[in-house]
Amino acid sequence: MRLVIVAVVTALLSACSPGAPxxxxxxxDSWIREAPPGAGMTAGYMTVVNPTDREIEIVGVRSxxxxxxxxxxxxxxxxxxxxxxxxxxxxxxxxxxxxxPGGRHLMMFDPVRPLGEGDTVMMTVVLADGSExxxxxxxxRGAHTHHEH
Amino acid sequence: MSRLPRFAxxxxxxxxxxxxxxxxxxxxxxxxxxxxxxxxxxxxxxxVFSLTDHDGASFDRARLEGHWTLMFxxxxxxxxxxxxxxxxxxxxxxxxxxxxxxxRPEVVMVSVDPNRDTPEILASYVAYFHPGxxxxxGDMPRILGLTQAMGVAFAYTPVEGSEGGYAVDHxxxxxxxxxxxxxAAIFGSPHVADDIAHDYRLILESRQ
Ligand SMILES: [Cu+2]
Numbered sequence: 001m002r003l004v005i006v007a008v009v010t011a012l013l014s015a016c017s018p019g020a021p022x023x024x025x026x027x028x029d030s031w032i033r034e035a036p037p038g039a040g041m042t043a044g045y046m047t048v049v050n051p052t053d054r055e056i057e058i059v060g061v062r063s064x065x066x067x068x069x070x071x072x073x074x075x076x077x078x079x080x081x082x083x084x085x086x087x088x089x090x091x092x093x094x095x096x097x098x099x100x101p102g103g104r105h106l107m108m109f110d111p112v113r114p115l116g117e118g119d120t121v122m123m124t125v126v127l128a129d130g131s132e133x134x135x136x137x138x139x140x141r142g143a144h145t146h147h148e149h
Numbered sequence: 150m151s152r153l154p155r156f157a158x159x160x161x162x163x164x165x166x167x168x169x170x171x172x173x174x175x176x177x178x179x180x181x182x183x184x185x186x187x188x189x190x191x192x193x194x195x196x197v198f199s200l201t202d203h204d205g206a207s208f209d210r211a212r213l214e215g216h217w218t219l220m221f222x223x224x225x226x227x228x229x230x231x232x233x234x235x236x237x238x239x240x241x242x243x244x245x246x247x248x249x250x251x252x253r254p255e256v257v258m259v260s261v262d263p264n265r266d267t268p269e270i271l272a273s274y275v276a277y278f279h280p281g282x283x284x285x286x287g288d289m290p291r292i293l294g295l296t297q298a299m300g301v302a303f304a305y306t307p308v309e310g311s312e313g314g315y316a317v318d319h320x321x322x323x324x325x326x327x328x329x330x331x332x333a334a335i336f337g338s339p340h341v342a343d344d345i346a347h348d349y350r351l352i353l354e355s356r357q
Contacts, residue, residue, distance in 0.1 A: 036225070037233060037273040041314075043228040070309065074229050076338055080302050081230045081321035085309055101233040102339055107308075108228075142236060 025091070027125055027135035032108060033142040034117050044069070044106035045099045048125065050091040057128035058089040058097075060077035065121045067110025074102055083107075088128065089136060101142065116140045186348035192331035196298040200259070200287035203272035208285045210330045217254040217347075217353070218326040222301050223316050225274045231258075233340075234321065235278040239338035240342035242279055245349060252353055254325075259295065260286040261303040261319045299324060299332060325352065343345050 030046035050056050061069040071086045081102075089104065091097045099105050106123075115121065119139040126131050174267065195210055202208040209357045219238060223231035245253055258275055260266035261285045266274075271284030286292070303319035321338040323345065334352055336345055 033228070033232060035228075036277045038225045038270040039228065039232075039274070040226055041228050043232075072229070076321055078302075079320050079322050079337060080318055081338065082306070082318040083229060083308075083316050084306075102230060105229050142232065 009097075025050045025052065025056050025127070025131075026135060027123075027133050030123065030135045030137040031140045031142070032106075032115070032121060032137050034115065034139050035145045038050070040065070042108050042111075043072075043101075044108050044123070045101065045135070046123075046125075046135065047096055047098050048089075048091050048133075049094060049096040053093045055093055058091065058125055059087070059128050060126040061106055061123055062126065063108075063121055065112055065114065065115065065125045066108045069106070069109070069123070070107040072107040073104045117141050151306050163323060181351060183348045183351060184344040185341070186325070186345075186352060187337065188334045188352060192327055192333045194329075195326065195329045196269075196294060198291060198295045198298075200285050200291055200295065201268055202276040203268045203275060203286075204286035205268045208283075208287075213326050213328075213330040215328050216251060217328060217349075218257055219254045219349075220257045220259060220299075220324040220326055222259050222296065222303065222319050224260055224268055224319070225266050226262065226314075227317070230321055232278075232321070234338075235275070235282070237340045237342045237345070238282070238323070239279040241345045241349070242281065242350070244342060244346035248350075248353075254349065255283060256281065257283045257285055259292070260284065261292065261296065261301075261317050263287060263289055263292055290316075296320075326354070 026049050028047050030044065032044040033042045035042040048058060058071065061071070063069060070145065072083055073086055074081055074083045076082075085107070089097055097104065100147055117139055121137045121139065123135050123137050125135065126132050195213070197210055200208045219241065221234055221238065223234065225231070235258065242253070242256060256279065258271070260271060266284070266286045268284070268286060271286055275282040275284040301320040303317050305315045305317055308314040308316050323336040323340060324332060325334040325336070327333040334348070336348070
């Protein structure tokens, strides 16, 4: 038994070596807008960083706290803002994709419990290769954005 | 190197000060440029319209008179653009809070989704962003009367994630209406509170 465990650990170690442990894709700065009264649905935001040398493809996001979540993007053409669903979002190798107000966002439908500022929600970002990234998102009124100074 | 005459240094300082003063004065005279606003060469009177505010009271052109108005078109089921714009407008209102009462703008959101946006729904919605904001709705032909006159476009598109749900593509600009009910300037998106407040003050000054 002990031999088997040693063998497995050795195999795992050798698979990960050599050099520094490889960095994996991560989600940061994620937050969900507190739905204003009457709004029904709301938007979530996050930054997905891909430190690997291959592109990654986000194919979905889920959370136990919402009935469904879609990848959306707001674009403005001739002054008209349009919001559209996207099947997937690609993050280039060594790059990142920012979901922020007025641009890419997560469309969050049907919250299963009342969510107010300060609450936290666990989200799972699903990649095309089947791997998943879990992120904790704070509910915030969103009176400020990170990118406006 | 020979020594400078005793009066040379004070003279030099005096000359420098004079030059600096002239530069500062020149810059003070140059009109500060607008950052974002597109000011209409001749303000365009809005048409007669008859809508309803979030208290159920009539909202017509007379309600725009006597003060400036920042007008925005949106809908409450709008998860991204509308809340972002309304928070920006709340910051603009805050930044303009030191102006005399009559110079502060009223912020008005006109619904482009009147079937869902009743006065009651608008009342709690706009107040969430700022207690002074005004929500306006009305039946579709009347909404269209105002949007068409202001060059505001909107169109309905289905939203997949919710049954029977739809979103409204809409003009995201903010419109500045002067105290005589004329369209004076347009702010294109993306909206930055500092820029809107800055330009608002300049436009106000230019009209005084
Ligand atoms: Cu959306």
